[in-house]
Amino acid sequence: MLASVSKFSLFLLPAMVSLNFAFKVNAEPTSTLTVVVKGIKHKQGQICIRVFANGEGFPLGDANEVKSGCVNITGSSVKKQFSGLRPGIYAVAVVDDQNGDYKLNRDFLGIPQEGFGISNNPTVSMKKGVPKFSDASFLLQKNTIIKIFMKYQLDP
Numbered sequence: 001m002l003a004s005v006s007k008f009s010l011f012l013l014p015a016m017v018s019l020n021f022a023f024k025v026n027a028e029p030t031s032t033l034t035v036v037v038k039g040i041k042h043k044q045g046q047i048c049i050r051v052f053a054n055g056e057g058f059p060l061g062d063a064n065e066v067k068s069g070c071v072n073i074t075g076s077s078v079k080k081q082f083s084g085l086r087p088g089i090y091a092v093a094v095v096d097d098q099n100g101d102y103k104l105n106r107d108f109l110g111i112p113q114e115g116f117g118i119s120n121n122p123t124v125s126m127k128k129g130v131p132k133f134s135d136a137s138f139l140l141q142k143n144t145i146i147k148i149f150m151k152y153q154l155d156p
Contacts, residue, residue: 008077018074029087029142030083030086031083031086031141032082034080034146035094035148036056036070036077037049037071037078038076038080038110040073040115041076041150041152043073043074044073045073045097046072046077047094047095048102049068049093050068050093050094051067051068051092052091053066053089055091058091058132058133058136059093059118062094066090070102073096087139087140089138089139090119090137090140091118092118092119092146093119093136094148096115115152117149117151118131118139121149123155124151124154125154125155125156127149
Protein backbone atom coordinates (compact mmCIF):
# COMPACT_ATOMS: atom_id res chain seq x y z
CA MET A 1 0.00 0.00 0.00
CA LEU A 2 2.87 2.36 0.77
CA ALA A 3 4.22 1.80 -2.72
CA SER A 4 0.90 2.78 -4.31
CA VAL A 5 0.71 5.96 -2.19
CA SER A 6 4.26 6.79 -3.28
CA LYS A 7 3.39 6.29 -6.97
CA PHE A 8 0.28 8.45 -6.52
CA SER A 9 2.36 11.21 -4.90
CA LEU A 10 4.84 11.08 -7.79
CA PHE A 11 1.95 11.63 -10.20
CA LEU A 12 0.13 14.24 -8.11
CA LEU A 13 3.06 16.57 -7.47
CA PRO A 14 3.97 17.22 -11.14
CA ALA A 15 0.30 17.58 -12.03
CA MET A 16 -0.18 20.25 -9.37
CA VAL A 17 2.98 22.08 -10.42
CA SER A 18 1.93 22.12 -14.09
CA LEU A 19 -1.55 23.32 -13.09
CA ASN A 20 0.03 26.19 -11.14
CA PHE A 21 2.10 27.21 -14.19
CA ALA A 22 -1.01 27.04 -16.40
CA PHE A 23 -2.78 29.61 -14.23
CA LYS A 24 0.22 31.92 -14.39
CA VAL A 25 0.60 31.59 -18.17
CA ASN A 26 -3.10 32.25 -18.82
CA ALA A 27 -3.24 35.33 -16.57
CA GLU A 28 -3.66 38.43 -18.70
CA PRO A 29 -1.03 41.12 -18.29
CA THR A 30 -2.32 44.38 -16.91
CA SER A 31 -1.15 47.94 -17.36
CA THR A 32 -1.14 51.13 -15.34
CA LEU A 33 -2.35 54.40 -16.84
CA THR A 34 -1.23 57.61 -15.17
CA VAL A 35 -3.24 60.69 -16.17
CA VAL A 36 -1.63 64.06 -15.43
CA VAL A 37 -4.03 67.00 -15.78
CA LYS A 38 -2.41 70.44 -16.12
CA GLY A 39 -3.65 74.02 -16.41
CA ILE A 40 -6.34 73.87 -13.75
CA LYS A 41 -7.67 77.37 -13.01
CA HIS A 42 -9.66 76.69 -9.84
CA LYS A 43 -8.28 75.88 -6.40
CA GLN A 44 -11.40 74.05 -5.20
CA GLY A 45 -13.66 71.32 -6.51
CA GLN A 46 -12.50 68.15 -8.19
CA ILE A 47 -11.14 66.86 -11.44
CA CYS A 48 -13.13 63.85 -12.67
CA ILE A 49 -11.47 61.47 -15.12
CA ARG A 50 -13.12 58.82 -17.29
CA VAL A 51 -11.24 56.14 -19.24
CA PHE A 52 -12.94 54.65 -22.31
CA ALA A 53 -11.97 51.55 -24.31
CA ASN A 54 -14.17 52.40 -27.31
CA GLY A 55 -16.07 55.28 -28.84
CA GLU A 56 -19.50 54.37 -27.49
CA GLY A 57 -20.40 57.12 -25.01
CA PHE A 58 -17.10 58.98 -25.44
CA PRO A 59 -16.48 61.69 -24.27
CA LEU A 60 -19.67 62.96 -22.61
CA GLY A 61 -21.30 59.73 -21.43
CA ASP A 62 -20.36 57.47 -18.58
CA ALA A 63 -22.16 54.25 -19.51
CA ASN A 64 -19.16 52.62 -21.23
CA GLU A 65 -16.25 53.88 -19.19
CA VAL A 66 -13.84 51.17 -18.05
CA LYS A 67 -12.34 53.17 -15.19
CA SER A 68 -13.13 56.49 -13.57
CA GLY A 69 -12.31 58.56 -10.54
CA CYS A 70 -12.12 62.07 -9.16
CA VAL A 71 -9.23 63.89 -7.51
CA ASN A 72 -9.62 66.93 -5.26
CA ILE A 73 -7.98 70.03 -6.70
CA THR A 74 -4.98 71.16 -4.65
CA GLY A 75 -3.06 73.15 -7.24
CA SER A 76 -2.75 73.79 -10.98
CA SER A 77 -2.23 70.09 -11.76
CA VAL A 78 -3.40 66.70 -10.48
CA LYS A 79 -2.40 63.11 -11.12
CA LYS A 80 -4.47 59.91 -10.99
CA GLN A 81 -3.40 56.31 -11.64
CA PHE A 82 -5.64 53.58 -13.00
CA SER A 83 -4.33 50.03 -12.69
CA GLY A 84 -5.61 46.68 -13.88
CA LEU A 85 -6.23 47.79 -17.47
CA ARG A 86 -5.47 45.43 -20.33
CA PRO A 87 -3.00 46.78 -22.90
CA GLY A 88 -4.88 48.30 -25.83
CA ILE A 89 -6.45 51.44 -27.26
CA TYR A 90 -8.07 53.91 -24.85
CA ALA A 91 -9.19 57.55 -24.66
CA VAL A 92 -9.68 59.80 -21.62
CA ALA A 93 -12.15 62.61 -20.87
CA VAL A 94 -11.64 65.04 -17.98
CA VAL A 95 -13.98 67.55 -16.28
CA ASP A 96 -13.19 70.35 -13.81
CA ASP A 97 -16.25 69.51 -11.74
CA GLN A 98 -16.97 72.64 -9.73
CA ASN A 99 -20.50 71.75 -8.61
CA GLY A 100 -19.98 68.08 -7.67
CA ASP A 101 -22.38 66.54 -10.18
CA TYR A 102 -19.66 64.42 -11.89
CA LYS A 103 -20.46 65.64 -15.39
CA LEU A 104 -19.62 68.44 -17.80
CA ASN A 105 -22.26 71.14 -17.50
CA ARG A 106 -23.16 72.82 -20.79
CA ASP A 107 -25.45 75.67 -21.81
CA PHE A 108 -28.44 75.34 -24.14
CA LEU A 109 -26.11 75.54 -27.17
CA GLY A 110 -23.94 72.73 -25.84
CA ILE A 111 -21.03 75.02 -24.91
CA PRO A 112 -19.16 73.77 -21.82
CA GLN A 113 -19.68 75.79 -18.65
CA GLU A 114 -16.91 73.96 -16.76
CA GLY A 115 -13.33 73.16 -17.67
CA PHE A 116 -12.69 70.04 -19.70
CA GLY A 117 -9.88 68.10 -21.33
CA ILE A 118 -9.42 65.15 -23.67
CA SER A 119 -6.48 62.85 -24.26
CA ASN A 120 -4.22 63.93 -27.16
CA ASN A 121 -5.54 67.47 -26.50
CA PRO A 122 -7.49 67.76 -29.79
CA THR A 123 -9.11 70.98 -30.97
CA VAL A 124 -12.60 71.46 -29.56
CA SER A 125 -14.53 74.18 -31.38
CA MET A 126 -18.01 75.01 -32.65
CA LYS A 127 -16.83 74.12 -36.14
CA LYS A 128 -15.14 70.79 -35.25
CA GLY A 129 -17.60 69.75 -32.55
CA VAL A 130 -16.98 67.08 -29.93
CA PRO A 131 -13.79 65.09 -30.63
CA LYS A 132 -14.17 61.50 -31.76
CA PHE A 133 -12.64 58.55 -29.97
CA SER A 134 -10.14 58.17 -32.82
CA ASP A 135 -8.93 61.77 -32.27
CA ALA A 136 -8.30 61.11 -28.58
CA SER A 137 -7.18 57.48 -28.56
CA PHE A 138 -3.73 56.25 -27.56
CA LEU A 139 -2.01 52.91 -27.08
CA LEU A 140 -1.80 51.80 -23.47
CA GLN A 141 1.22 49.63 -22.83
CA LYS A 142 2.64 48.31 -19.56
CA ASN A 143 2.97 51.72 -17.85
CA THR A 144 1.74 54.73 -19.79
CA ILE A 145 1.64 58.39 -18.74
CA ILE A 146 -0.53 60.89 -20.61
CA LYS A 147 -0.83 64.65 -20.10
CA ILE A 148 -4.10 66.47 -20.59
CA PHE A 149 -4.33 70.25 -20.65
CA MET A 150 -7.55 71.78 -19.34
CA LYS A 151 -9.63 74.03 -21.57
CA TYR A 152 -12.02 76.59 -20.14
CA GLN A 153 -13.43 77.72 -23.47
CA LEU A 154 -13.79 76.36 -26.96
CA ASP A 155 -10.91 76.71 -29.39
CA PRO A 156 -11.25 79.35 -32.13
